[in-house]
Amino acid sequence: MLSRHPVAGTAAGPAAPVLAVVGAGAAGTLVAIHLLRELRERAAHADVVLIDPAPEVGQGVAFSTTDERHLLNVPVGQLSALAEKPEHLLDWARCRVDPDVSAADFLPRRCYGAYLAHTLDAEAGRCEGARLQRRRARAVALQPGADNRDRLQLSDGTTLLADGVVLAPGIFAPGTAWAPPALLSSRRFVADPWEPGVLDAVAQGAGDVLVVGTGLTMVDVAQSLCSARGTVHAVSRHGELPKVHAAHRRPAAEPAELPEDVDLDIAALRRAVEAHVRDTVRRYGDWRPAMDGLRPHIARLWARLCDDCRAEFLVRDGRRWDAHRHRMPHRTAEQIGRLRSSGQLCVTRGAVTAVDDDGSALLVHLSAGDTRRVTHVINCTGPLADITLSGDPLLTGLLADGRAVTGPLRMGVATDGDGRVRAVDDSVGSLWTLGAMRRGQLWESTAIQEIRAQAACIAAHLAVQCAATDPGHRRRTVHDPPLRRRGVAEVQSVVV
Ligand SMILES: Cc1cc2nc3c(=O)[nH]c(=O)nc-3n(C[C@H](O)[C@H](O)[C@H](O)COP(=O)(O)OP(=O)(O)OC[C@H]3O[C@@H](n4cnc5c(N)ncnc54)[C@H](O)[C@@H]3O)c2cc1C
Known part of the structure; x- marks a missing residue:
């Protein structure tokens, strides 16, 4: 359970700054963890408000699965929430999951959500100056409020005035532009395989299913459905599966030479x-x-x-x-190999060209000329990249108001090197973002290792701001921990 405190000033003193984190998936939770640590170490006051309709923190799309066969695709030793304590997750897993876990093991993904929630809870309990609050609602709009603050409007009808806002809304559901109209209108089409519980309903029926896409999400779906029902047919234009981690990991090989041109070809x-x-x-x-x-x-x-x-x-x-x-763990690859050998999973190259619904099943016509008769088609084509197509009211509003502009190729928003969102006039202010929202800017920005570094960077900046605006701060703290201490790679100037 998280600590819950009212978010307001007290009669004894001025209100603490309010730092709102929109999204409590892995990225938002990592921001909150690092914020609480930084605020504690700087003896600064703030109210950290974590906003997400989801019942649990730390899970989001990736870690809310309850299927034990869905493994993390990174070994335990590399996924600590705290870069400076690489054994933090390993220690937690040995206490809570299995005393024999090793740094090279791949945990079930649901464990990682539980680990992040536990780590946040522990930080909240340890932090005296900062208070953590959860709001179970969606943020639907962000507008300028009084005193240079931001007014966040929530789906429960309330508003929140914040001194800093971190957007961590994660990935969007897969795009459906490839799907013929007859499929889009069919109740047998699972447009978003990450919607909580959606695959449970499919697993309860009988008959074959067709998965469009052959990446890591197809691998999840195949593991969940193959034992439960008929054949899972997986189709993609290339028909290739993700590669597999080596059984024994070697250290990274530093490139001897990379082009240094400013305008790279x-x-x-x-x-x-x-x-x-x-x-x-x-x-x-x-x-x-x-x-x-x-x-x-x-x-x-x-x-x-x-x-x-x-x-x-x-x-x-x-x-x-x-x-x-983005590779599969060895154990996952072995299981997928067994499913293919037994004929429970058939992977083919091709594309969906047309779909007919005969009342009891879908007839899906593929580009090679063959047809599959299936009860469901599951969209595993990967997250929609284009933020302008997301339909999210908060993000659409920010773009319309010029508080944010799209990033390269419209993959998320434009930011500065530390994750401050760029406005239409190129200025940056109190709005920050990380993870998938920075994909256009950074390309690799959705895995935990990148998100962890971004979260630490944002938290360090916000904590410095809070300390600088807190009149009691100088009396309470002996020194300010340096910004670069936790591997915050890209720290630039601090806007107070
Ligand atoms: C199936 C899958 C498996 C993965 N496995 C791994 C892995 O093993 N290792 C790894 O490193 N990476 C993995 N990833 C990458 C993954 O994207 C990141 O690791 C990480 O989970 C992303 O977290 P996030 O918080 O950015 O996004 P999300 O998990 O999408 O969480 C975003 C949260 O924000 C909330 N939200 C969105 N909009 C609003 C709003 N307006 N107001 C309030 N709340 C909002 C949502 O409800 C959600 O809870 C995986 C991704 C997927 C899809």
């Missing part, structure tokens, strides 16, 4: 990456260390590409990149 970058991969395979017999070694350089390289080059990368290289970068 995509063909030159492709050549450099391919040379790095070839060189790594020659030295270690494995391409994976090459991908891991590229990771710290990605944001810098992406920033040097023009939009045309980025768009070309997405079309020509994006799928191949994702398949190699």
Whole structure:
């Protein structure tokens, strides 16, 4: 349980600054954890308000699954919420999950949500100056309020005045532009496989299903449905599955040479990456260390590409990149292999061209000329990238008001190097964001390791602001911990 306190000033003193975090998935929860730690260490006061209609914090789309077969795709040793304490998750898992867990193990994903909730709760209990509050509602609008504050309007009809707002709304549901009209209007179409409980309903029936997409979400769906019902047919244009983690992980291989041009050419970058991969395979017999070694350089390289080059990368290289970068655990791959061998999972190359509903099933016509008769079609084509199509009232309003502008290729919003949202006049202020919302700006911005660093950076800045505006602060604290202490890589100036 989280600590609950009223968000208001007391008769004894002025109201503490209010820091609102919109979204309590992994990203919002990591921001709140780091905020409470930073505020405590700086002996600063603030009310941290975590806003999300979801019943639990820390889960979001990725970690709300209850299926034990859905594993994290990163080993325990790399997923601590606190970069400076790499064993934090491991210690928690040994206490709460299994005393024999090792740093190389892949936990069920539901454990990670529980870990984040537990860590937040622990920080809230430890923090004297800062108070944590949960609001179970959606933020639907953000407008300027009095005294340079922001007025957040919530779906429960209340409003909240905030001194700083962090947007952590996560990924959008998959796009449906590929689906024929007859499928879109069918009750047998599962447009969003991440909607809580939606797959449970499908698992209860009998008969085959068709999954469109063959990435990690298809892997989840296949694991949940294959034992429950007929054949799962998975189809994508390429028919390829995500790659698999090595049984024994090697250290990342640092690229010997990457192009340093300010205006980077995509063909030159492709050549450099391919040379790095070839060189790594020659030295270690494995391409994976090459991908891991590229990771710290990605944001810098992406920033040097023009939009045309980025768009070309997405079309020509994006799928191949994702398949190699976001890999399956070995255990998952073995299970998928067994399902394929037994015929419970059939993966084919192709696209959906037309759909007929005969009343009892869907007849799905594929580009190769064959037809599948299935009870459901499940959309596993990956999250919608274009923020202008999200339909989210808060984000649509921010773009319409000029408080935010779209990021490169409309993948999220434009930000500065620390995650402050850029307004239409290029200014930045008290609005911050992280995770999928910075995908256009950084490309790799949706995995926990990137989100954790972004959350720490935002929290450090906000805590410095709170300390600087808190009249009692100088009396309470001996020194301010430096901003860079926790691996906050991109800290720039602090706007108070
Ligand atoms: C199926 C799946 C598995 C994954 N597995 C891994 C993994 O193993 N390892 C890894 O590193 N990454 C994984 N990822 C990547 C994943 O995106 C991140 O790890 C992380 O979970 C993203 O968290 P988030 O908080 O940004 O987004 P989300 O999980 O989408 O959470 C966003 C939250 O914001 C809330 N929200 C949205 N809009 C509003 C609003 N207007 N007002 C209030 N609340 C709002 C939503 O209700 C939701 O709870 C996975 C992703 C998916 C989809």
